[in-house]
Amino acid sequence: MFIHNFKYAMKTMLKNKTTLIWTFLFPMALGTFMYFAFGDIFEKDAVFNAVPVAVVEVNENENLEAVIKELEKEGEEQLLKTTYLSEEEAKKAMDEEKVDGIIYIDAEVKLAVPTNPSSAYNTTILKAILDEYKRQEKMITDIATVNPSAVDDAIKNIQSEKIFYTEKITSNGNQDAYTNYFYAIFAMSCLFASFGSIEKIGKMQANVSALGMRRSLSPNSRFVTIVAEFLSILISQFVMEAIVLLYFTVLGVDFGSKYLQILGILFFGSCIGISIGIIIGSIPKLSENGKQGICIIIGMVLSIMADLVAVGIKYAIECNMPIINRINPAALIVDSFYALNIYDTYDRYIRNMATLGTMTVVLIVISALILRRNKYASV
Numbered sequence: 244m245f246i247h248n249f250k251y252a253m254k255t256m257l258k259n260k261t262t263l264i265w266t267f268l269f270p271m272a273l274g275t276f277m278y279f280a281f282g283d284i285f286e287k288d289a290v291f292n293a294v295p296v297a298v299v300e301v302n303e304n305e306n307l308e309a310v311i312k313e314l315e316k317e318g319e320e321q322l323l324k325t326t327y328l329s330e331e332e333a334k335k336a337m338d339e340e341k342v343d344g345i346i347y348i349d350a351e352v353k354l355a356v357p358t359n360p361s362s363a364y365n366t367t368i369l370k371a372i373l374d375e376y377k378r379q380e381k382m383i384t385d386i387a388t389v390n391p392s393a394v395d396d397a398i399k400n401i402q403s404e405k406i407f408y409t410e411k412i413t414s415n416g417n418q419d420a421y422t423n424y425f426y427a428i429f430a431m432s433c434l435f436a437s438f439g440s441i442e443k444i445g446k447m448q449a450n451v452s453a454l455g456m457r458r459s460l461s462p463n464s465r466f467v468t469i470v471a472e473f474l475s476i477l478i479s480q481f482v483m484e485a486i487v488l489l490y491f492t493v494l495g496v497d498f499g500s501k502y503l504q505i506l507g508i509l510f511f512g513s514c515i516g517i518s519i520g521i522i523i524g525s526i527p528k529l530s531e532n533g534k535q536g537i538c539i540i541i542g543m544v545l546s547i548m549a550d551l552v553a554v555g556i557k558y559a560i561e562c563n564m565p566i567i568n569r570i571n572p573a574a575l576i577v578d579s580f581y582a583l584n585i586y587d588t589y590d591r592y593i594r595n596m597a598t599l600g601t602m603t604v605v606l607i608v609i610s611a612l613i614l615r616r617n618k619y620a621s622v
Contacts, residue, residue, distance in 0.1 A: 254358075256479070259438070259442060260517065261438050261440055261442075262436075262438045262439040262442075262479075262480075263483075264512075265361045265430075265432075265435040265438055265539075266432050266433075266435045266436055266439075266480060266483055266484075267436070267483040267486070267487065269432075269435075270428050270429070270431065270432040270492055271487055272430050273428055273460045274425055274487070274491055274494070274496075275494065277424050277425065277428070277492075278338070278425075278494050278495065278496060279423075279553070292324075293315075293321045293322060293323055293324040294322065294323055294324065294336065294343055294344075294365040294368050294369060295323075295326070295341065295342045295343055295365075296323050296324065296325055296342050296344050296345070296346055296369060297325065297326050297327075297328045297332075297336050297337065297342045297344070297345045297346070298311060298324075298325050298327045298345075298346050298348060299327075299328060299329065299333050299345055299347050299348065300329045300348045301329065301330075301349040301350075302348070302349045302350055304348050304350060306380065307352060307376065308348060308377055311323065311325060311346065311348075314372065322368070322372065323372075327345075330345075333345045334355075336552075337355070337356075337357055337367075338357075338405055339490060340357075340361045343356070343357070343360060343362055343365040343366055344356040344360075344365075344366055344369045345359075346369070348371070348516065350378055352373050352376060352380075354369060354370060354373050356370070360544070362459075365440065365578070376493050377567055386495070389438065407491070421554065422496065422497065422498075422584075423550045423554050423557075423581070424550065424551065425491055425496050425498075425575065426544055426549075426550070426576070426577040426580040427500060427549050427550045427551035427573065427577055428551070429484065429487070429488075429508070429509065429512065429576060429577075430512065430534070430545070430546050430549050430551070430572070430574075430576040430577050431542055431543070431546035431551055431573065432483075432487065432574035432575035433484065433509065433512030433513050433515065433518065433572075433573075433574060433576060434512075434515070434516045434538075434545060434546065434573060435516060435518045435538070435539075435541035435542050436513050436516030436517045436520065437475065437516050437519045437520025437521075437523060437538040437541075437542065438516065438520060438535060438538060439476045439479070439517070439520065439521060440473075440476055440516075440518075440519075440520030440521045441453070441520045441521075441524040441531060441534045441535060441538065442518045442524075442531070443472040443473075443475075443476060443524070444520070444524030444525060444610075445531050445534075453501065461558060464491055471566055473494075475518065476517050477513055477514065477517060478548070480513040480516070480517065481509060481510055481513050484509040484512070484513060485506065486500075488505065488506075498580070498584065499583055499584040501583045501584075504583050504592060505583060507596060508576060508579045508580060508583075508596070510578045510601070511596050511599040512572070512599065514599065514600070514603040515572045515599050515602055515606075516572075517603075517609070518602070518603045518606035519538070519606060520538060520606050521539065521543075521571075521606065521607060521610045522606045522607075522609055522610040522613070523537055523538055524610075524611040525584060525613040526613075527613075530605065534600040540549060541575060542573075545562050545571050545572060545574070547572040548560060548567070548571055548573065548574060549571060549573035549574040549576070549577045550577060551573075557574055557577065557578075560574075560597050567600070570602075572599060572602065575595045575598055576595075576599070578595055579591075579592050579595040579596065582595070
């Protein structure tokens with residue numbers, strides 16, 4: 244009997260257009276849009292790249308040339324990406340925003356930058372480099388004037404790199420803040436699993452649907468029917484979430500390497516979404532459209548609070564009313580993704596999963612109590 248109920252529950256679930264659109268097609272479409280809209284913003288704004296600069300040789304200056312060659316060496320510490328041009332070509336390149344400034348190699352250091360630079364950050368770096376060069380050049384000149392024998396020692400001290408700190412990598416995860424949008428999409432998609440459970444609950448209530456009337460009169464075990472319906476929603480929702488995860492990964496979104504744990508997030512996220520739909524579906528004397536409307540409002544509001552539309556909302560809530568993030572399922576899902584990607588321990592992840600699991604059980608128990616109180620004068 245269970246296999247029979249489960250088979251037909253899966254068939255009806257896969258034919259539910261509302262569920263397929265909101266929990267599968269809509270998240271994929273939204274994620275695709277966000278990827279192409281924000282995909283390279285982090286690379287442009289947060290990841291440092293060597294500053295493109297034109298170099299014009301006016302007169303020989305061995306010291307400045309040596310400094311520039313050192314700064315343009317390829318590698319992790321490369322600061323400058325130089326192109327040697329004539330003055331006319333350099334000005335044209337700067338006007339066309341191909342370079343962020345012009346360094347003139349001359350007896351006196353000169354720097355030209357655009358009036359309205361495309362990257363004020365890069366022009367500031369160029370100015371800081373040349374200011375530091377001028378400072379050290381003046382220092383060597385002053386030492387040579389006062390104590391010529393100390394010049395060699397001064398140059399050695401400048402050339403020697405003194406490190407007064409120890410570099411320690413705290414995380415190998417993706418630091419891109421814009422990935423939070425994709426975490427929030429998964430949170431929204433999981434919460435929209437409530438649409439499927441609303442329909443299933445409606446088909447068990449005699450006062451909501453004709454199928455509910457027949458099931459109320461059927462000798463079939465109500466518990467077996469409920470378990471079959473719940474598993475059909477959970478399995479189909481989880482599979483759709485896994486497909487969306489695969490799609491985003493192929494698209495190029497970096498979720499880290501802990502995919503087994505990520506599937507755990509999607510599983511518990513689907514459970515909480517289904518349980519929200521069950522308790523809303525259990526509300527008596529409310530149409531199915533009204534219940535779905537409530538699900539949309541709840542899902543969108545909770546997802547927005549978890550950074551769906553703007554990065555920083557969840558952090559602002561954390562600073563002012565952290566209890567909201569502790570009970571907001573969408574925030575817990577987003578935070579679980581973040582914890583997996585950033586931290587080496589699983590304490591925060593396990594706490595969030597436990598909270599989602601507990602909330603799921605509590606909502607289902609409350610729903611069961613509401614359904615048990617439903618009485619029908621006639622069917």
